[in-house]
Amino acid sequence: MSLTDTGVTERIANTSPPDAGRPRRRLTERLLAVRELSLLLALGALILVTMLHNDRFLSSQSIKDLLLGCAILVILAVGQTLVIITRNVDLSVGSILGLVAFATGELFLAAPGTPWPAALLLGVALGAVCGAVNGGLIAVAKVPALVITLGTLYAFRGIDYYWAAGQQINAADMPRSFLRLGNQTLLGVPVLFLVALVVVAAAGFYLHSYRSGRELYAIGSEPAAARLSGVPVGRRVFAVFVASGALAGLAGVLYAARFGTLDAAAGTGLELQVVAAAVVGGVAIFGGSGSVFGAALGAVLLTTIGSSLAVLRIDPFWQQAVVGALILAAIGLDRLLAARMAARLRGRSARGA
Amino acid sequence: MSPDARGTKAPPLLVLDDIRKSFGAVAALRGVHLELHPGEAHALVGENGAGKSTLVKILAGAHAPDSGRMTLDGHPLLLRGPADARSAGIAVIYQEPTLFPDLTVAENIFMGRQPLRSFRRIDTREMNRAAERLFDRLGVRIDPSRPARGLSIADQQLVEIAKALSFDARILVMDEPTAALSGVEVERLFGVARSLCERGAAVLFISHRFDEVFDLCQRLTVLRDGAWVSSDRTADLTVDEVVRRMVGRDVASLYPKQDAPLRDTLLEVRGLSRAGVFSDVSFSVRGGEIVALAGLVGAGRSEVARAIFGIDRHDAGEVRVAGRVLPAGSPRKAIAAGMALVPEDRRQQGLVMELSVERNATLARRRALSRLGLLSGGAERAEARQWTTRLQVKTSRLAAPVATLSGGNQQKVVLAKWLATRPRILIIDEPTRGIDVGTKSEVHRLLSELAGEGLAILMISSELPEVLGMADRVLVMHEGRLVRELSRDEADETSVMFAATGQGATA
Numbered sequence: 096m097s098l099t100d101t102g103v104t105e106r107i108a109n110t111s112p113p114d115a116g117r118p119r120r121r122l123t124e125r126l127l128a129v130r131e132l133s134l135l136l137a138l139g140a141l142i143l144v145t146m147l148h149n150d151r152f153l154s155s156q157s158i159k160d161l162l163l164g165c166a167i168l169v170i171l172a173v174g175q176t177l178v179i180i181t182r183n184v185d186l187s188v189g190s191i192l193g194l195v196a197f198a199t200g201e202l203f204l205a206a207p208g209t210p211w212p213a214a215l216l217l218g219v220a221l222g223a224v225c226g227a228v229n230g231g232l233i234a235v236a237k238v239p240a241l242v243i244t245l246g247t248l249y250a251f252r253g254i255d256y257y258w259a260a261g262q263q264i265n266a267a268d269m270p271r272s273f274l275r276l277g278n279q280t281l282l283g284v285p286v287l288f289l290v291a292l293v294v295v296a297a298a299g300f301y302l303h304s305y306r307s308g309r310e311l312y313a314i315g316s317e318p319a320a321a322r323l324s325g326v327p328v329g330r331r332v333f334a335v336f337v338a339s340g341a342l343a344g345l346a347g348v349l350y351a352a353r354f355g356t357l358d359a360a361a362g363t364g365l366e367l368q369v370v371a372a373a374v375v376g377g378v379a380i381f382g383g384s385g386s387v388f389g390a391a392l393g394a395v396l397l398t399t400i401g402s403s404l405a406v407l408r409i410d411p412f413w414q415q416a417v418v419g420a421l422i423l424a425a426i427g428l429d430r431l432l433a434a435r436m437a438a439r440l441r442g443r444s445a446r447g448a
Numbered sequence: 449m450s451p452d453a454r455g456t457k458a459p460p461l462l463v464l465d466d467i468r469k470s471f472g473a474v475a476a477l478r479g480v481h482l483e484l485h486p487g488e489a490h491a492l493v494g495e496n497g498a499g500k501s502t503l504v505k506i507l508a509g510a511h512a513p514d515s516g517r518m519t520l521d522g523h524p525l526l527l528r529g530p531a532d533a534r535s536a537g538i539a540v541i542y543q544e545p546t547l548f549p550d551l552t553v554a555e556n557i558f559m560g561r562q563p564l565r566s567f568r569r570i571d572t573r574e575m576n577r578a579a580e581r582l583f584d585r586l587g588v589r590i591d592p593s594r595p596a597r598g599l600s601i602a603d604q605q606l607v608e609i610a611k612a613l614s615f616d617a618r619i620l621v622m623d624e625p626t627a628a629l630s631g632v633e634v635e636r637l638f639g640v641a642r643s644l645c646e647r648g649a650a651v652l653f654i655s656h657r658f659d660e661v662f663d664l665c666q667r668l669t670v671l672r673d674g675a676w677v678s679s680d681r682t683a684d685l686t687v688d689e690v691v692r693r694m695v696g697r698d699v700a701s702l703y704p705k706q707d708a709p710l711r712d713t714l715l716e717v718r719g720l721s722r723a724g725v726f727s728d729v730s731f732s733v734r735g736g737e738i739v740a741l742a743g744l745v746g747a748g749r750s751e752v753a754r755a756i757f758g759i760d761r762h763d764a765g766e767v768r769v770a771g772r773v774l775p776a777g778s779p780r781k782a783i784a785a786g787m788a789l790v791p792e793d794r795r796q797q798g799l800v801m802e803l804s805v806e807r808n809a810t811l812a813r814r815r816a817l818s819r820l821g822l823l824s825g826g827a828e829r830a831e832a833r834q835w836t837t838r839l840q841v842k843t844s845r846l847a848a849p850v851a852t853l854s855g856g857n858q859q860k861v862v863l864a865k866w867l868a869t870r871p872r873i874l875i876i877d878e879p880t881r882g883i884d885v886g887t888k889s890e891v892h893r894l895l896s897e898l899a900g901e902g903l904a905i906l907m908i909s910s911e912l913p914e915v916l917g918m919a920d921r922v923l924v925m926h927e928g929r930l931v932r933e934l935s936r937d938e939a940d941e942t943s944v945m946f947a948a949t950g951q952g953a954t955a
Contacts, residue, residue: 304569306562313548313559320546323510324559325531383550440598 174342182382195347222344230336266355277352315382509533539617711735740919
């Protein structure tokens with residue numbers, strides 16, 4: 096019993112202004128495409144320049160190294176993107192990774208027979224618990240996530256140090272099958288990278304196609320309006336921190352599998368790299384826009400810069416400066432694109448309706 | 449069967465009884481009664497700060513009342529949040545649009561209720577189509593797949609209306625939905641509201657436009673200072689009677705523009721153009737004069753104002769202040785030249801909602817009030833006090849955040865902010881949008897006073913009585929062009945509307 100069947104509509108349709116050829120393509124999607132394309136171009140240019148300097152940069156071994164190197168950062172960037180989209184930030188991911196990596200080592204020390212899938216699940220669960228601590232504190236204290244996770248960054252790391260008490264875990268302490276997970280390839284692609292790809296694809300699909308995924312964008316875009324629309328803001332934000340923690344836990348287990356040698360300092364300072372990857376990847380730091388694909392590309396780009404500067408024999412100091420410049424360039428590009436889109440939208444709304 | 453007869457026979461759909469709500473020490477609602485009957489549109493009127501918006505928030509489930517009873521269909525109604533209100537069939541169109549700028553228009557409408565396909569995935573195509581159907585029903589053209597960012601206020605309001613319609617609500621609450629809409633759009637909205645009523649829904653309509661209230665509604669409830677005053681059939685009421693009940697006193701003449709001696713030309717605009725927005729706009733404003741820029745929503749009036757002030761660049765033409773050309777694209781130079789702009793959307797463009805009244809009032813005067821680069825709190829407060837007193841801003845204290853003020857008082861703070869810069873030219877966009885009758889006439893008296901002091905005032909307004917009452921000259925825009933200039937004697941409702949709708953466009 097929709098109104099559209101009545102004559103009212105017809106009269107309305109006749110009085111409405113002539114259709115001035117409405118643009119069909121989704122502007123938002125196009126903007127994201129432009130953003131991700133520019134990342135790919137930057138990545139391509141970087142690889143090209145490095146290759147011209149040293150043609151072994153693109154050998155299958157070094158590609159494998161590259162993919163292996165970025166997998167963990169990509170997984171963390173996905174979790175961070177989920178958080179940032181809701182206008183929050185999770186600074187504790189580096190510490191969660193370190194804690195879970197060490198816990199995994201301890202697990203194999205205590206129970207050498209543990210099958211690696213069980214270790215993986217336990218690691219993810221421990222990460223999720225840490226994330227739940229973050230989410231719970233934010234919900235209860237009603238303090239910005241920046242402050243809470245800054246606190247838990249030190250708290251989780253502190254637990255890690257207390258537990259480790261200066262001790263180091265070596266590859267010899269861990270089962271072969273587990274360590275192989277970290278270096279094995281499937282059809283020439285490192286398994287770690289495949290895991291990262293699955294995480295990216297799943298998170299991207301979720302954010303794009305599910306109601307609760309879209310609600311994350313709504314929360315970050317305008318929290319007050321989200322509340323008025325009946326979006327369970329508190330619950331979603333809590334879930335996002337649990338997800339970010341769980342992904343950091345996954346990254347922690349994979350870190351243990353890849354490096355084998357673990358102490359309490361594993362993953363120190365990683366959180367800022369992760370945030371940098373997301374920002375370079377076009378995730379708006381004030382929430383509401385951005386994609387996990389962009390963030391993943393950002394992570395790949397940052398990792399590639401690291402290794403290509405090494406190949407080009409550039410001082411590590413410059414590596415930091417380049418990353419900094421890249422962040423500023425990414426923000427500049429975002430502003431430029433946003434301004435151009437705003438101008439186009441304004442023009443359109445002035446003519447239309 | 450007349451709507452009145454039907455209203456008395458059918459049991460009320462929603463009853464609010466003795467609803468009370470306080471925010472801290474301020475009692476926003478002090479025992480409000482309201483009965484909504486199926487098939488009826490019910491008007492809620494009252495001055496700003498009378499508690500209308502609080503009542504809306506309670507109906508929306510955003511605020512919980514401190515005490516009082518609510519029943520729906522005779523059963524007690526408990527709203528623990530907006531989701532509860534929604535599932536009870538209550539849809540709300542808020543006064544200030546509440547959209548997600550980053551999401552598409554269709555997503556804004558269907559957030560949390562998107563149509564699904566297999567595996568509970570969102571069916572984007574169906575969602576866009578459903579949004580288009582809603583817009584067809586409203587008779588407007590908005591691309592459902594564009595982001596909400598950059599929509600004009602009128603379009604934002606239309607998206608809100610589409611959102612409310614999409615619920616198939618049993619109770620539709622409209623908090624001043626027409627403030628930003630053009631006449632045709634209002635008619636369509638009313639058509640939709642009436643058809644909802646015919647299907648047995650109840651409508652609660654909040655507006656300051658009495659012609660609309662009497663046009664749409666069968667019953668009318670008056671609130672004053674958070675208390676219930678009366679509920680009557682509109683057929684038994686007159687506008688004068690309603691206004692008296694709202695303010696509790698007789699309102700002086702609504703539009704008291706006094707004749708002021710005309711001085712030199714202060715603002716001169718020549719051939720101003722901005723591609724695709726407006727073109728070849730020329731006019732001048734003299735000191736002591738109020739010039740109204742009239743036209744339908746979307747005619748480009750606000751855009752002209754933005755370009756004159758330098759917020760947007762213009763492609764051709766020039767702006768002269770007292771004979772000197774103003775550099776384009778620099779609001780700072782415009783302010784330095786003695787120009788002030790009070791924008792249409794005060795929430796986003798005129799005020800910093802979290803800051804205090806005094807901070808906001810002196811925001812444009814920081815340099816003059818600071819010594820060695822440090823703002824002096826004392827000077828700030830003195831300046832703020834002077835202007836808030838002159839404008840009669842009602843606030844518990846100057847340190848209160850602007851967000852806690854009612855709409856009319858927020859508008860006064862924006863005015864205070866700009867008047868504190870002692871401008872020679874005041875551009876004011878919709879000076880009384882969403883403001884109650886009492887505050888309205890205060891704003892009008894103030895504008896008249898300012899013109900008397902020699903200010904040149906350019907006023908953009910969509911309310912014809914305001915334009916006709918206040919303006920010495922009326923400029924009418926239609927689709928980005930200045931189509932007509934009318935003197936005070938020539939201007940009447942017919943001549944302005946004729947030009948604004950583009951008929952007989954002879955500039």
